[in-house]
Amino acid sequence: MDYLRRSIDSELDELLPVAPALAIDGPKGVGKTCTARRRADVTWSLDDPSQREIARADFALSSLSPGTALLDEWQKLPQIWDSVRRHVDDGAPAGRFLLTGSAAPVDPSGTSGAGRILSLRMRPMGLHERGVVDQTVSFSGLLKGQVAVQGNTEFALPDYAFEIVRSGFPGIMQAPDRLRAGLLSAYLQRVIDRDLPDQGYAVRRPETLRRWLAAYAAASSSTASYSRILDSTTGGDGTQPAKTTTIAYREHLTQLWLLDPVPGWIPANNAIRRLQQAPKHQLADPALAARLLDLSASALLGPVGAHMAGPLFESLVTLGVRVLAQTEQATVSHLRVDSGAHEIDLIVQGIDGQILAIEVKLAGQVDAADVRHLHWLRDQMPDRIADLVVITTGTTAYRRPDGIAVVPLALLGP
Incomplete structure (x- = not known):
């Protein structure tokens, strides 16, 4: 089916040009990945075991190509959050990272992005x-x-x-x-x-x-x-x-x-x-x-x-x-x-x-x-x-x- 514009798209229109990292959170199936992919230049699908192993070997995210990078289902590899936070601390440009997640991480220790990664909630369609x-x-x-x-x-x-x-x-x-x-x-x-x-x-x-x-x-x-x-x-x-x-x-x-x-x-x-x-x-x-x-x-x-x-x-x-x-x-x-x-x-x-x-x-x-x-x-x-x-x-x-x-x-x- 054709993409139906979501209310969160208005938030992304406003924030992506000014925020280095945005996280879209919500239950499975609400359309987080579809919405984020429309704005991403490269995607790492971390619910794919092979892609997750590649990311595990590159926590510095050095192999990511330029542009907006989508780290999909980031909670499957919670350390990725810290990697993004460090990039933001080091001056990542606006619109560099999009993260999507369907659950809070099992062990959230060390995953604070306060003041660095802005989280947006995505719910089922109204x-x-x-x-x-x-x-x-x-x-x-x-x-x-x-x-x-x-x-x-x-x-x-x-x-x-x-x-x-x-x-x-x-x-x-x-x-x-x-x-x-x-x-x-x-x-x-x-x-x-x-x-x-x-x-x-x-x-x-x-x-x-x-x-x-x-x-x-x-x-x-x-x-x-x-x-x-x-x-x-x-x-x-x-x-x-x-x-x-x-x-x-x-x-x-x-x-x-x-x-x-x-x-x-x-x-x-x-x-x-x-x-x-x-x-x-x-x-x-x-x-x-x-x-x-x-x-x-x-x-x-x-x-x-x-x-x-x-x-x-x-x-x-x-x-x-x-x-x-x-x-x-x-x-x-x-x-x-x-x-x-x-x-x-x-x-x-x-x-x-x-x-x-x-x-x-x-x-x-x-x-x-x-x-x-x-x-x-x-x-x-x-x-x-x-x-x-x-x-x-x-x-x-x-x-x-x-x-x-x-x-x-x-x-x-x-």
Whole structure:
């Protein structure tokens, strides 16, 4: 398929002409290598044993030809990171090195590139990157508090259900339904059988890990406690993994960027008391959650999977918002007061401290109850609010009389 431009391409356009070394990190299959190769003059594929041996014999990187060098899957030979760092210290020119990695190194000692190698996160494709919709509402404009909210779309709930299960992995999303489901299952199995052992973690009971992942998927877009997730992992024989085992699962799956929780928002000079810091659970891609739960697009629209349609739509929104926010150097969190009296699905904080608050609603219509927490936040810190938004599955983008923007996800773009 033709290359679909990614949001990270804008970051690379800006940074590669001025930065000697950039690292692109993210889970397998998100397109890191494809995106990086378009900008590289020479590539060392370090997941190839023969290429890795050549690199092992040349840690000084003296045999690299001039231009931009891509060191793909650098974590397979972590010493390469130090070699790049030394070149940067010695005055490497802008755009000299691109590194891509699908996991944090098993032994990160000695691999600090602080101040030398800039890391960029690459996630699966948000809806705005998939080439299926034309956007009319600018995320950047919303974050700056200066955007027109307008446009119409024919994208409807069945289309969103399809995009949830379709995935944002470029090599999977174009496959026919049955093949795509098989590829997602194989992706998860590879994590268990190969990627975790490559990280130095031997999975003694693969089925137990898969049950825990399914329980985690069922908790998508919630702040369910890890003990509650653990309770949901009990097998047919009444057994469940030890708490220490599930802690190891979380650590190693996070190293592989398979888990992508949204942290609780704790603003500087906090004017809001009793904010909860527990993360909202998210997998790297909502399609992985749907596959773990054996949910098709049709199931999400019917009685079997209706209970997960809202959480997984929020997962799809969260994925797209995080991709867009990164381009703007913004962070994404969620807000929940300990008592549960106030919750906001996503808090985007811009580089200047401005706030874009987002609620997610599966339906197309928005009423007063859907925006009451947004009104509350505006009352708490009126000087910091750039905009307030409800993202829906509706057909029209507009502003309510109270100034809150209502934006169908299909219309939200850069």
